[in-house]
Amino acid sequence: MVIYPRFLFRQARWRAACRIKKKSVFVSYMRKEKLTEWRCWSRKPPLTMRRAPVHFTCTANTNQMVVEFMGMQLPGSSFVHPDAPLREALTAAAARQVTRLTGNGNTWMPLGKMIDEKVVVNGIVALLATGGSTNHTMHLVAMARAAGILINWDDFSDLSEVVPLMARLYPNGPADINHFQAAGGVPVLMRELLNAGLLHEDVNTVAGLGLKRYTLEPWLNNGELDWREGAERSLDNDVIASFDKPFSPHGGTKVLSGNLGRAVMKTSAVPVENQIIEAPAMVFESQHDVLPAFDAGLLDRDCVVVVRHQGPKANGMPELHKLMPPLGVLLDRRFKIALVTDGRLSGASGKVPSAIHVTPEAYDGGLLAKVRDGDIIRVNGQTGELTLLVDEAELAARQPHIPDLSASRVGTGRELFGALREKLSGAEQGATCITF
Template sequence: MNSQIQDVTDRIIERSQATRAAYLQKIERARKDGPHRGALSCGNLAHGFAACNSADKADLRSMTKANVAIVSSYNDMLSAHQPYEGYPAIIKQAVNEVGSVAQFAGGVPAMCDGVTQGNPGMDLSLMSRDVIAMSAAVALSHNMFDSAMMLGICDKIVPGLLLGSLSFGHLPTVFVPAGPMPSGLPNKEKARVRQAYAEGKVGREELLEAESQSYHSAGTCTFYGTANSNQLVVEMMGLHLPGSSFVNPGTPLRDALTKAAAVQATRLTDLGDNYTPIGHVVDAKAIVNGLVALLATGGSTNHTMHLIAVARAAGYIVNWDDFSDLSNATPLLTRIYPNGHADINHFTAAGGMALLFKELLDNGLLHNDVKTICGDGLDQYTKEPVLVDGELEWRDGPTESLDKEVVASVAVPFKPDGGLSVLSGNLGRSVMKTSALREPHCHIKAPAVVFEDQFELDAAFKAGDLDRDCVVVVRFQGPAAIGMPELHRLTPPLGVLQDRGYKVALVTDGRMSGASGKVPAAIHVTPEAYKGGLIAKVQDGDMIEINTQTGELKLLVEASELDQRQPAKTDIAMHQIGMGREMFGGMRSTLTGAEEGACSLFVEQEQA
């Protein structure tokens, strides 16, 4: 095992002894108290199976057949979630065929940053994760279930389902993906049209046509943003069936994997001798495996918050220093847009998950002594699913990349590290994704141009006020201020400035997209401006230095002068009212900082 990865794992275990022990005690109590439908009163139980057919009622009365909860993020507006419409019927049939019962326990909301980006609804995006977690908990709260299946794929949905599932850590839980859409317009061409639109070189019709050719059918977007990062990380943590993450929707193999996942959910319950609850699967080693895989593939920066919250839900305390040290130990093995030109389907064709598992395992970069929904260890995840005469089988995956421009080896990686830098200085702490930058590192020293709102940048860009070397500061975008919206709409104009030869970077207490690309962006700055962070005192023209080699994020202004400055104030009410945002004031007020997961779910635990 790589010594640096082992050291990070050991220190996570050490600092989390008390919280992990408390978590394990909690889920053991829940195991003893349930899930036993026999513990319910006759009236409770009758309510629980009133709508079932007679055969399912008899099975549930017997207390010897498993009852599998289905929790789904289905809606038919979002391409990634539309395929889930037919999953409950497939799951129920597969479970019935092995003598058990499946019930649709509840739905969770699913919103898409791709739809809400740059619009009022985006201010609800991050908070929707915690709502999803609570919705999943409500779905499972009836104490009717022996195991669960979580149907979710995108942005905040999978992290939310993980948080909700881990609150019911005594239940065996299988995550079920739906897969990416087939490849459409190449991502590089889409990005080119976006920049051309930002410069006024093409109109809205050309832009809409390019976007429509890129996002063109059911399934996840094919770039390597948060949605596909979710799937990769969850499989690496052993919560998916091997090789199931990136099989396209509507294919016979996709349906076969869904049926197999349903059957597997019946095999892990406390009714048999293979009890495998999610709270035991998600341990420190599984979390580190997920982090290593994220870094080895240049995945979404959103997980510098999500995986911290997920770890906390399982009783572990993870911080950005852990990310940084794991990044230093993990080579970059994939080039998937925005870290390259390939999409997720190209990654699969080049060897996909089976090859990634093998390469990381063979080089001591993953813990193999872990539990998964398929048993002990990860060796089975080096196999890939196939249909043989209509039957699902797993065969040995490729032993080397079929396209070395898409998937590299540990011996000859694309970069020696995982491309995630943690920056610290008088401006606070932040993270920067460097895997997609044109140069391996970022070192820029330039005057600040300060905006209190992301929408102000457009006017400055169009007026030519940014045609110079500069560090663009966009503040009051943090969790407590307005819910920490993604600022991906800033990428095209900043990319244009970069292409014009200017040295530009972004510093913000907000988020960038999981598809953050070539523009250096020090994001998630904490403490945020709204909570008194120094970013609130930055003024136009102040020199800011960002250096990923030294890990510095500095405001180059004398401390004596900064002491005399008053923090800026801004009217954020427009981001707190309308589009339902007024209902989330209580949640915003309890969100932790970015390095603590920007989470509202553990407030009482922390106070206790």
């Protein structure tokens, strides 16, 4: 058991300089006009944005919602502005509270005593209800394993069948995290899910026993930090829905399986008509190779874009965020497009049907290493199918393609991680060296 308390201090959200919808149009404009970022800034100055942490349901903001639902930070503290007096008061209160949770206090609460199966389930429910970052299909698995709890993608898929999508935040909708907070934020969503019986209330938290206290919101009462009941219901039904009238009856995380392995698809942002595709593969070894192909018009067709050797063991699983704008443009041009990769996308995965985190990865014996240009791949986000439609005898005769990956393993200290990289588990096991 970890005998020390753990407490998360939140940096908080930032105000957007322009709306998410404008940003989406702006990025699409860049790709359509084949502009560099510098040229686009010079031609479209009204669309410039502040340098600030992202404020959609990226990994960082998903983290805050998930860990608050897990009771690992103060109630209602996820999205208070960093320049607000309330944020300073919350930070001071968190520092005082963590000292109370030590063995020197009277409410000793080590991390090993706090994190159990119920807390892990609460975290998954939060992820699904908010349509959060796909990175958490690995992060939560790794966190659970560190606590001695074994979960896999089937648990996410099973819970997704009963947990509805109740927040419409970019890329699932036009709102950002500021709109979410204004609509009632975590407290109102917590209340809805508790009332629906989808959360375990009887859990230990850094604020004390019971998740019900997380329906409270912090405020300054004559300059002093205090808590009061949060909104009874959503203040904006276009951003936070009720349990009775969700945006979708399912959480929007689908597990795909087939001869290519197992993968995750975030279906909450993918229109139903785009969730099924059967088309020829176009194979790339890097996201940086996809962009020149797009600019040259080579992707102007129905196709399944395969980006392989992006898994944990191959190169540490970098975020493939550069792929979404060009692939989104192809969808806008009415082509049938899908992405299949052993890499990851974070919260930026949007309307493009994407089978990500394919495991086993290409570098570790996965069939993805044998895929060739022109092979037909079927991706079905409704039935959960991921199949390479090539004769088994033909596949058995093929040699896997393993590129030279040395360039991604040297420089800027990356040599230090060589031994660790080889010991990493697959994505479904959390991409971690904790392999029990």
